[in-house]
Amino acid sequence: MTGYERIAAALAGQKPDRVPVMLNNFMPAAREAGFTQAQYRWSVENIVETHLRAAEKYQLDGIVLDIDSATLAEALGARVSLPENEPARAVAGGLHMLADIHDRPVPNLPDCQRVDIWLSAADQLVERCGRDVYVRGHCDQAPFALAGMLRGTERWMVDLLTEGEEPHCEALLEYCTAACRRFVRLMTQTGVPMISSDDSAAGPGEIPADMYRRWAQPYERQVAAEAHGAGCQYVLNIRGRIDPILAGLLATKADGFELDCRTDPRVVRQVLGGKAALLGNIDPVGVMAQGSEAQVESAARALLEMFAEDPRFVLGAGFALPQDTPEANIRALVRTARAFG
Numbered sequence: 001m002t003g004y005e006r007i008a009a010a011l012a013g014q015k016p017d018r019v020p021v022m023l024n025n026f027m028p029a030a031r032e033a034g035f036t037q038a039q040y041r042w043s044v045e046n047i048v049e050t051h052l053r054a055a056e057k058y059q060l061d062g063i064v065l066d067i068d069s070a071t072l073a074e075a076l077g078a079r080v081s082l083p084e085n086e087p088a089r090a091v092a093g094g095l096h097m098l099a100d101i102h103d104r105p106v107p108n109l110p111d112c113q114r115v116d117i118w119l120s121a122a123d124q125l126v127e128r129c130g131r132d133v134y135v136r137g138h139c140d141q142a143p144f145a146l147a148g149m150l151r152g153t154e155r156w157m158v159d160l161l162t163e164g165e166e167p168h169c170e171a172l173l174e175y176c177t178a179a180c181r182r183f184v185r186l187m188t189q190t191g192v193p194m195i196s197s198d199d200s201a202a203g204p205g206e207i208p209a210d211m212y213r214r215w216a217q218p219y220e221r222q223v224a225a226e227a228h229g230a231g232c233q234y235v236l237n238i239r240g241r242i243d244p245i246l247a248g249l250l251a252t253k254a255d256g257f258e259l260d261c262r263t264d265p266r267v268v269r270q271v272l273g274g275k276a277a278l279l280g281n282i283d284p285v286g287v288m289a290q291g292s293e294a295q296v297e298s299a300a301r302a303l304l305e306m307f308a309e310d311p312r313f314v315l316g317a318g319f320a321l322p323q324d325t326p327e328a329n330i331r332a333l334v335r336t337a338r339a340f341g
Helices: 003-011 026-032 037-041 044-058 071-075 098-103 113-129 143-151 153-161 166-188 209-215 217-229 247-252 265-272 284-289 293-306 327-340
Strands: 062-065 079-081 089-092 134-141 194-198 233-238 256-259 277-281 313-316
Touching: 003 062, 003 134, 003 313, 026 037, 026 044, 037 044, 044 062, 044 113, 044 327, 062 113, 071 079, 071 113, 071 134, 071 143, 071 166, 098 166, 113 134, 113 166, 134 143, 134 166, 143 153, 143 166, 143 217, 153 166, 166 194, 166 217, 209 217, 209 247, 217 233, 217 247, 233 247, 247 265, 256 265, 265 277, 265 293, 284 293, 284 327, 293 313, 293 327
Parallel strands: 062 134, 134 194, 194 233, 233 256, 256 277, 277 313
Antiparallel strands: 079 089
8 A cells, every 4th residue: 555545544444554654744854854944934845845855765654734833823914933943933913902803804815925835835745746645734723723823822811701702702713714714725725635723722721621612613613624525534633631622522523633642542542433533642752852762662562552453543743743853763653653564
């Protein structure tokens, strides 16, 4: 099987010939290709070269096309910092008065240069990879997280808890959902088979489970439906220990979830087994970046054994690898998956 076929089979609940490996590795991959993050983010050619070189070098089954977590927020008016050798990040919200959201139109996303670069890179990667390597088009932030970037995290939390602000909060989430759906729609047109987005700001480490169900889950479901309407798989990323909302995630109708090591994979296996895929969930910092090859192999083997009877599993690091992740550790991860069969 090709890498594309392995991941497609896993997402469909069919047993691949071996567990596929797909990493969000844009930071170390850019460094290995000789690019700073600025050189990576502003060049379609550099983005494509970065991912193709890494996929070939490590024999990865899939590519996660990610650039940063602030592109969509910037397109909607947030102030963004663009460091030379770190991913862009939102530093100030662009919506100072919550009630102003009612009069704000969603911009035409392809007119935003960095959005256009992201989409153009996806288009070229799909063409170059064909049916050999699976390309996952990450679409930045999901609605709740995006709303927090536009308002600023603290103000957004206050908004949600302030009496009388509920209609404005709903309007902001509807606005952010419309923007997310447009980005997803554009990404599906590049031909990627999988879409993903990140709503870690809605995890239990940030808001209570009942707030997640009220203010995040319904909007995540709309984004998933947008991807499904175009025939694409959809994966939702949420960091942190998400046990309190794990069962409720299935209501989003996502095909899979990328979770980090703070959520016990045994619990994930029990709750999601046979219903949705797990992408993860080796510690990207403590194990992949800072651990030894032996630690990587041990962590990978434990997951492979745990999910041996569940085809809906894609081995990865549970979110983006740090820039200084050693090459030897990435090779150890892939080597362990291959040896396990």
